[in-house]
Amino acid sequence: MTDIQPRNERINHIGNDGCHSAGLVTHQARWVVVDQHTILQNGYVVVQDGLIVEIGKGKKIRKDSVVDHGNGVILPGLVNAHTHLELCALKNRVKPENGFQSWVQELLAERASLEPENIQKESALGIEHLLSSGCIAAGDISTMGITKDFFMNSQLLGIWFQECLGNDLDTSLSCRKGPRQSISLAGHAPHTTSPEFLGKLKAITSKGKCPFSIHLAESREESIFIASGKGEWADFLTERGIDFSFWSIGNNRTPIQHADQIGLLDSNTIAVHVIQSNEKDFKILQEKGSSVCLCLRSNHTLHGELPDVPSMLKNRINLCLGTDSLASVDTLSIFDEMTCMANHFPEIPPADILAMATENGANALGLDGWAGTLVPGRIGSFIYLDLPADNVKQLMESIVHSASRSAIHRIAV
Numbered sequence: 001m002t003d004i005q006p007r008n009e010r011i012n013h014i015g016n017d018g019c020h021s022a023g024l025v026t027h028q029a030r031w032v033v034v035d036q037h038t039i040l041q042n043g044y045v046v047v048q049d050g051l052i053v054e055i056g057k058g059k060k061i062r063k064d065s066v067v068d069h070g071n072g073v074i075l076p077g078l079v080n081a082h083t084h085l086e087l088c089a090l091k092n093r094v095k096p097e098n099g100f101q102s103w104v105q106e107l108l109a110e111r112a113s114l115e116p117e118n119i120q121k122e123s124a125l126g127i128e129h130l131l132s133s134g135c136i137a138a139g140d141i142s143t144m145g146i147t148k149d150f151f152m153n154s155q156l157l158g159i160w161f162q163e164c165l166g167n168d169l170d171t172s173l174s175c176r177k178g179p180r181q182s183i184s185l186a187g188h189a190p191h192t193t194s195p196e197f198l199g200k201l202k203a204i205t206s207k208g209k210c211p212f213s214i215h216l217a218e219s220r221e222e223s224i225f226i227a228s229g230k231g232e233w234a235d236f237l238t239e240r241g242i243d244f245s246f247w248s249i250g251n252n253r254t255p256i257q258h259a260d261q262i263g264l265l266d267s268n269t270i271a272v273h274v275i276q277s278n279e280k281d282f283k284i285l286q287e288k289g290s291s292v293c294l295c296l297r298s299n300h301t302l303h304g305e306l307p308d309v310p311s312m313l314k315n316r317i318n319l320c321l322g323t324d325s326l327a328s329v330d331t332l333s334i335f336d337e338m339t340c341m342a343n344h345f346p347e348i349p350p351a352d353i354l355a356m357a358t359e360n361g362a363n364a365l366g367l368d369g370w371a372g373t374l375v376p377g378r379i380g381s382f383i384y385l386d387l388p389a390d391n392v393k394q395l396m397e398s399i400v401h402s403a404s405r406s407a408i409h410r411i412a413v
């Protein structure tokens with residue numbers, strides 16, 4: 001069974017899914033984080049009909065219902081821009097510590113052995129896990145298609161991505177953009193999917209004005225394969241009967257350069273992981289306006305390596321956070337990702353880390369008009385964290401490090 005544990009800090013979902021959904025409701029707390037740069041002391045957020053209608057400071061004296069949440073902080077709901085709900089059932093069934101390639105093989109075998117009902121049940125628990133850990137939006141990647149209804153019928157905003165891989169060109173694929181939830185397409189990765197197929201997927205999502213997601217530059221095996229067309233990954237594909245002889249690889253390019261070459265990178269693309277990359281790659285990502293979704297805990301577990309986050313920040317790339325799946329991490333909590341980021345990169349300001357967990361993720365998922373910051377017109381769904389703080393600096397440090405005091409935080413450094 002998936003282990004869903006409450007955090008030590010009290011996380012309340014507030015807003016249109018709570019008990020104060022009708023009419024005008026004012027939520028106040030000692031701190032309100034509007035966005036990474038705007039933190040109000042003794043702030044309030046007024047919600048009406050599911051939308052934020054006013055933000056301000058001071059005690060609100062009016063006729064509508066006022067809820068004083070206490071000494072902690074109201075902040076935007078978190079965004080998990082990359083997860084795989086259909087892999088929740090694989091928690092503790094595969095061993096990421098044995099290395100990436102072995103993990104992939106084990107994952108495929110285990111997934112094939114599971115009953116669909118079990119996968120669905122654990123996926124539904126995964127959505128509860130996301131919501132209970134302060135997440136209001138997600139990008140769910142599904143190869144099997146099995147989580148679509150759960151996701152679309154949930155309270156989560158964001159995108160359900162149908163993930164494709166191999167050489168097939170499925171002509172029935174499509175995407176659908178909605179204001180709060182969209183259906184889109186993801187290419188698995190450049191070392192598992194033909195350039196022709198990836199180009200086709202990207203073209204469909206571009207036509208539908210939907211974000212496109214792809215794992216990029218994740219492993220050394222991938223980099224060697226893309227640069228040379230050879231190596232362990234080439235042998236692995238050959239063993240599985242996948243013909244890559246016609247793929248345009250082996251030109252000494254990095255995965256990012258390859259993705260750019262075949263037209264995958266623009267402002268509607270989310271490149272996930274981006275570990276095996278250099279300064280030239282970062283310039284390409286910045287010029288194309290692509291987002292990068294960082295999944296540090298998964299990277300650490302599967303590869304023992306982390307992406308060069310400071311250089312990506314210097315290149316002003318839109319960085320967001322994802323957890324990847326319970327097949328490679330212990331929790332789907334973005335608080336845990338923030339803490340991992342803060343521990344590994346103490347030079348990165350907490351405000352930047354919070355932006356990755358909120359506004360930047362919302363931008364990457366095309367939710368920038370709805371979520372990510374607390375401003376009038378956006379969805380009236382946010383979180384309260386019972387984290388007392390004496391000043392803004394202490395508050396921001398507490399937010400990004402809060403998971404370290406949680407019983408569910410287990411990162412092996």
Ligand SMILES: [Zn+2]
Nearest residue numbers: 084215324325
């Ligand atoms: Zn992934």
